[in-house]
Amino acid sequence: MKKYYLLLLMATFLICTTLKAQDDEIEEATPLSISGSVDTYYKYDFSGNPNIPTSFASDQNSFSIGMVNLIASQQVGKASFVGDISFGPRGQSQSIPNSGADNNSFHIQNLYVAYQLSDMVTVSGGYMGTFVGYEVISPTGNFNYSTSYLFTSGPFQNAGLKFDFALSEKFGLMVGVFNDWNEYTDMTSSKDIGLQLSYSPSAGYDLYFNLITGEQSGTEFDITAGLQFTDNFYLGVNAATYGANEEPKLLNTAEDTGFYGLALYPQLKISDVTSLGLRFEHFVQRDAIDDISVDAFTFSANIGSGNLKFIPELRYDTASEDVFIDSHNEFTGGAFQLVAAAVYSF
Amino acid sequence: MTFTSVILLTFLTLLPADGSTTDTITYQKVVSCTGVEKYVLESSLKEAVYNLYDSNALKIVSDKIQISVDIKIINSLVGKVGSPAGVLDFTIDIEVKDEKFRYIAYDFYFTPMTRNRYAKFELEKEKTEPVIEEEFKGRKTLLKKITRQSEEYLDRLNNELKTQILKEKDKKIEW
Numbered sequence: 001m002k003k004y005y006l007l008l009l010m011a012t013f014l015i016c017t018t019l020k021a022q023d024d025e026i027e028e029a030t031p032l033s034i035s036g037s038v039d040t041y042y043k044y045d046f047s048g049n050p051n052i053p054t055s056f057a058s059d060q061n062s063f064s065i066g067m068v069n070l071i072a073s074q075q076v077g078k079a080s081f082v083g084d085i086s087f088g089p090r091g092q093s094q095s096i097p098n099s100g101a102d103n104n105s106f107h108i109q110n111l112y113v114a115y116q117l118s119d120m121v122t123v124s125g126g127y128m129g130t131f132v133g134y135e136v137i138s139p140t141g142n143f144n145y146s147t148s149y150l151f152t153s154g155p156f157q158n159a160g161l162k163f164d165f166a167l168s169e170k171f172g173l174m175v176g177v178f179n180d181w182n183e184y185t186d187m188t189s190s191k192d193i194g195l196q197l198s199y200s201p202s203a204g205y206d207l208y209f210n211l212i213t214g215e216q217s218g219t220e221f222d223i224t225a226g227l228q229f230t231d232n233f234y235l236g237v238n239a240a241t242y243g244a245n246e247e248p249k250l251l252n253t254a255e256d257t258g259f260y261g262l263a264l265y266p267q268l269k270i271s272d273v274t275s276l277g278l279r280f281e282h283f284v285q286r287d288a289i290d291d292i293s294v295d296a297f298t299f300s301a302n303i304g305s306g307n308l309k310f311i312p313e314l315r316y317d318t319a320s321e322d323v324f325i326d327s328h329n330e331f332t333g334g335a336f337q338l339v340a341a342a343v344y345s346f
Numbered sequence: 347m348t349f350t351s352v353i354l355l356t357f358l359t360l361l362p363a364d365g366s367t368t369d370t371i372t373y374q375k376v377v378s379c380t381g382v383e384k385y386v387l388e389s390s391l392k393e394a395v396y397n398l399y400d401s402n403a404l405k406i407v408s409d410k411i412q413i414s415v416d417i418k419i420i421n422s423l424v425g426k427v428g429s430p431a432g433v434l435d436f437t438i439d440i441e442v443k444d445e446k447f448r449y450i451a452y453d454f455y456f457t458p459m460t461r462n463r464y465a466k467f468e469l470e471k472e473k474t475e476p477v478i479e480e481e482f483k484g485r486k487t488l489l490k491k492i493t494r495q496s497e498e499y500l501d502r503l504n505n506e507l508k509t510q511i512l513k514e515k516d517k518k519i520e521w
Contacts, residue, residue, distance in 0.1 A: 031420060035429035035461065071465045084465040110465040129463045136463045204472030228472050272484055305484060346421075346429075 032074045039066030039090065039139040041341035049325040051335035052296075052317050054146040056090045056139075066139055066341075067091030069109070078117075084110035084129075086137075095137045095156050097182055106184060109137060109157070122164045127184060130155040131174060131196050132210045134224045134238035134263065143236075143267055143275075144300045145311045145341040149283035150240050150261045154220060155181035155212060158194060172198040180217045190215040193250070204228030218244030219252035236265030243286070256288040273305040293320040307346055313339040370436075370454040370476045371493065373500055377447050379511065384444045387511070391440060391447060394510030398503075411440040417499050419456070419491055430467050432458040434477070434492055438503075451500060456492060 042063050045051045050060040057064075067088030074081060085107045086092065092105040112126025135142050135151040162176030174196035179186035192214030199207045206226045213219040222240040229235060241260035243252045252258075261283035269275045279298040284291050300313040315337050317324070322331035379387055388409075395404060395411055405412040416435045420428040436454040440447055454477035459467045475481065482489035 030418060030430070031426045031428050033429040033467070034423055034427050035421075071461065073466065080466070082465045112464070114466075124464075129465065131463070138461070138465075140461070141463065203474075 030075050032072065034070065034072055035346060036069040036071050037138060037140045037343060037345040038068050039145075039341060039343040040064070041066060041145060041339055043337060043339045045335060045337040047325060047327045047332075047335065049327075049329075051324045052146070052315060052337055053152070055152045056094055057146045057339050057341065058089075058094070065089065066343075069138060071110070079113070079115050081113045082110050084108070090137070090139070097184060108184070120166045123161070124164070125161045127157055127159040128162070130158050130181075130212075131194065131208075132158075132212050132220060132222045133240065134236055134265070139341070139343045140309075140345045143265060143277045143302060144279050144298050145313050145339050145343075146298060146315055146337075148238070148261075148263050148279065148281050149259070149294060149296065150238055150263055150281065153242065153259050153283075154222070154240060155217075157182050158192070158212070159183060159186070160191070160194070162194065170200055172196075172200075174198075178212070178214075180214060181212070188216045192217050213251055215250055218242060218258065232269040234265075234267045234269075236263075236267070238263045238265075256286055258286050260284050260286070273303060275302045276300075277302070291320075292323065294318070294323075307344055309343045309345070311339070311341040311343065313341070315339070370452065370478055371496075372454075373451040373496065375449055375500065375504060377449075377504065377508070378445065379447065380445055382445055382511075384442055387445075387447055388442045390511045391442060391507065394507050395440070397510060398506055409441060413438040413440070415451075415499075417495065419488075419495055421491070430459045431488065431491065432456055433469060434496065436496070449500075449503075451496070454492070454496070456488075 040063070041057050043057050043059060044061050048060070050058060056066060065088050067086045067090040069084070069086045069091060071082065071084040073083070086096075086109050087107060091109065092098075092107065096105050096107075096109060098105050108127055110127060110129055112124050112128050114122055114124040116122045129136060133151055133154045135144075135147055137156060139145065158176070158178040158181065160176050160178030162174055162178075165173040165175075167173055174194070176194040178192040178194055180188060180190075180192060192212055195211045197209045204226075205228065208222075208224040210222040210224065211220070212222075220240060220242040223238070225235075225237040227235045227237070239260075239262045241258070243255070243258035245252045245257075261281060263279060263281040263283075265277060265279050267275055267277035277300050279296070279300070281296040281298075282293065283296070284293045294317055296315065296317040298313060298315040300311055303310045303312075316334065318334045320333075322333050324332050324335040326332040382390075391411060392406070395413060399413055403414045405414075414435070414437055416433050419431045419434050421431045422428040434454060434456050436451055438449050438451045440449045455474055456477050457469050457471060457474040460470055462468045477489070477492055479489065482492075
């Protein structure tokens with residue numbers, strides 16, 4: 001595989017060296033953009049135990065914080081950058097690695113530069129939010145405040161080099177070579193290969209077919225769709241399967257490790273300031289002896305039309321085995337929780 | 347006619363000229379160019395818009411120059427720091443007569459922008475909507491930004507066109 005990575009890097013170098021110097025071109029600069037969000041929440045699991053292992057909103061019976069997210073970006077001519085930093089549990093240990101010299105997070109969610117090689121091709125390099133999956137780390141990008149099992153189990157970031165090809169108005173292709181998932185610094189010699197094919201038949205309809213695979217990382221196939229059927233009704237879809245072999249190989253097909261699942265996100269806008277949404281998820285954790293499955297029902301409202309959004313949420317998870325703890329501290333198959341969150345974006 | 351007598355006067359303040367609440371906002375300006383004949387003004391304006399815009403954005407229809415414009419609407423923070431709220435598309439028609447020209451900006455459409463999963467701003471194309479005051483009642487701040495930044499853009503365009511016309515005039519005098 002190494003020779004393919006080298007070929008890709010050499011090709012990138014050759015393309016970049018043929019670019020005209022930026023000074024020669026008439027450039028249109030957009031202002032430096034600063035935006036971001038803050039989020040805070042209260043969660044109560046009716047058993048009195050934290051139970052549902054959601055990525056964020058994890059503190060039981062506590063008024064807790066998510067993160068302060070600050071994003072700087074700019075585009076000058078064909079060149080652009082994004083620097084995205086975050087502080088707080090959601091933006092540090094719950095979503096990015098602790099791999100600094102003193103084992104601290106660098107607070108970096110996204111740090112990359114991009115250059116538009118032509119109308120059809122853009123190259124980006126750095127540390128980037130993953131292209132896999134439906135939900136994202138930023139609370140402004142999700143309808144529900146708690147997260148799905150598919151989100152928690154998949155990659156969060158991919159550091160690497162990627163090429164985006166606008167094949168036509170409807171089709172797009174991304175090809176990239178990346179570190180192992182969620183790593184600022186790759187500690188292994190192998191690299192991951194990432195592919196994304198996107199299809200947008202019309203405005204409001206988007207389909208993504210994603211693949212990330214590596215000898216050390218395993219292989220995940222993922223399908224994501226956003227379907228705006230009417231002005232008021234939207235359906236999101238996410239399906240994924242992941243496996244990892246004991247013996248490292250580029251394409252992993254193990255049937256006794258990893259996970260698979262399906263999540264549906266119907267959402268209904270009932271007024272200019274209120275939308276209601278349900279997330280139904282069926283998730284299976286593969287195991288050599290017996291798989292464990294969970295069905296999760298999350299009902300959320302998004303209230304607010306400006307910068308501030310309030311998200312009340314009820315969630316019930318039921319598992320094929322007794323994996324939760326009830327109010328008597330006995331194992332049980334279900335868990336029921338309430339979350340009230342506020343997200344301010346700017 | 348001598349070009350030395352050229353005096354550029356702008357009659358107008360930017361006038362939101364939307365006669366009804368069902369149309370998008372509209373602006374109209376009449377710019378007086380005393381002493382400049384229609385054919386000279388027409389050629390100067392064509393020269394000017396070809397200098398200012400990509401040819402794909404321009405259409406010359408009989409006596410009318412039509413420009414398709416898109417500008418980013420910015421949420422300003424401090425100085426030149428801000429974040430894009432979206433893109434505003436509109437059309438400008440320029441019509442020329444002896445000693446004056448008029449431009450009308452109309453068909454304003456706003457497409458909001460949002461950060462994608464890579465924290466990069468992208469257009470939410472399915473949310474494109476005409477800029478009709480009635481429809482923006484609950485978003486007065488956004489409407490104010492749209493109108494203010496449109497007006498600033500048209501002011502800049504007005505100044506650019508004046509400068510270009512004067513340049514053309516000077517060239518001809520030198521010759």
